[in-house]
Amino acid sequence: MGRIPCCEKDNVKRGQWTPEEDNKLSSYIAQHGTRNWRLIPKNAGLQRCGKSCRLRWTNYLRPDLKREQFTDVEEHTIVKLHSVVGNRWSLIAAQLPGRTDNDVKNYWNTKLKKRLSGMGIDPVTHKPFSHLMAEIATTLAPPQVAHLAEAALGCFKDEMLHLLTKKRIDFQLQQSGPGSTTTTYIKNDENEDTIEKIKFNLSGAVQEPEMVPSSKPWDTNGTISANFAGSCSAFPASGSGFHYGPSSFGNNGAASPWNQSMCTGSTCTAGEQQGRLHDTAEDDNGEESERGKGIRNGSSLFNADCVLWDLQSDDLMNPIV
DNA sequence: AATTTATACAACCGCATCCGT
DNA sequence: CACGGATGCGGTTGTATAAAT
Incomplete structure (x- = not known):
């Protein structure tokens, strides 16, 4: 017994x-409002599914929609709330008045997520990648860590090869210095050597717990600590300060060649997210169970120590219920 | 100029939840 | 309370356009 389709597939334009x-x-x-989407296409003389009409209306035709670029404030809000x-x-x-869930989702997936990754921050957990590595290293026994690192590196091998091949000439030109006219080419099998070296170094780093920062890498203002920044290749080692916030979000959030694979490869499932929210809410009131009811009172969630930004209830346009 | 690659965003799909009967 | 249709939601795909090669 199959699921009843939302509309007849025949004679429906897509x-x-x-x-x-x-x-x-x-x-x-x-003229008639948006009651009963199933009837709307029929009555409006459209050969469309009601669902398609609803989506078109809510995501595109609604008169209150904003069409302009997201502002810095909106970006800030999205990242804060996503955390x-x-x-x-x-x-x-x-x-975000005038923005749809589809707008926000697309903006996150195409821009913000990559920008965070480029800054060395995991867009799922909003923690620095190196911090996650540290957590893994301290949680798992050494043999497990070694296997995990091996597997992870295997996943990234293709990206590494792509990166090294694509960038090698530029890199060699840089190495030979400005004004130099000589170009040194790398033999193909040196790619493998390079990968092996990187694998070796990373494996070593993962297996040396004393190299791993034990405290939170950021202070309460959301600033990455200098020590941590120095140990994380994604952050500047200088003490110039790194702020995980809109000020660091300029359009020069230049994507590293890693960004794409990191973004596409590590999306958190809805179930995982909902599970986390559910757990948190359950601690507060002990009885929430259904999806969508996980967030009753934001105040406790706002204090979760995994978020890099402090989010106050006052920041919200609408109460989260 | 042609082709490839990247980006942005519209649209679809399937599942979960709501709600009236 | 159970059922079924309507709606909401999030993930994914498709496509037009821009940028790079």
Whole structure:
């Protein structure tokens, strides 16, 4: 017994909407409102599924939607809220007037996530990657760590090869200094050597607990500590200070060649996020169980020590319920 | 100029939840 | 309380456009 489709698949148009269709839908909704999406396409003379109409309206045609670029404040809000509620796009969008969950989701996936990765911060946990490595190293027994590192490096081998091949000439030009006209080429099998060296060094680093910072790498202002910054290749080693906030978000959040693979490879499932939220909420009131009810009172969540930004209830446009 | 690659965002899919009967 | 349809939500895919090669 299969699931009943939301609409008949036959005689239903799919794909991009035409201006004529937009007009029909907009004028129908202006007259009759948005009750009963299943009937709307039929009554409006559209060969579309009701679901498709609802999406088109909520994500594109609604008159209160903002079409301009996200502002710094909006970016800030998205990152702050994401560190608390995870991929709950509708909750985040509710704090951003004129933005839809789809807008927020797309903006996160195409820009913010990559920018965080480029800054050496895991966009799922909002912790520095090196901190996560440290956690793994201190949690697992050495043989497990070695196997995990081996597996992780195997995953990144292709990206490494790609990176090394693509960048090698630029790199060699840099090494030979400005004004130099000589170009040194690397033999193909040296890629393998390089990878082996990197693997060796990383394995060593992971197995040396004294190299791992034991305290939180950031202070209460969300600033990465100088010691930690020095041990994390993604952060500047100088004491110039690193702020995990909008001020560091300029458009020069230049993506490292790693960004794409890191972004696409480590998305947290909705289940994981919901599980985390559920656990937290349960501590507070002991009885929440259903999806979507995990966040009753934001105040306790805002104090979670995994977030790098302090988020106050006052920051919110709308209460999270 | 042609081709490839990257980016942005619209749209779809399937599951979860809500809600009326 | 159970059931079924409607709606909401998040993940994923498709496509148009821009940028790089």
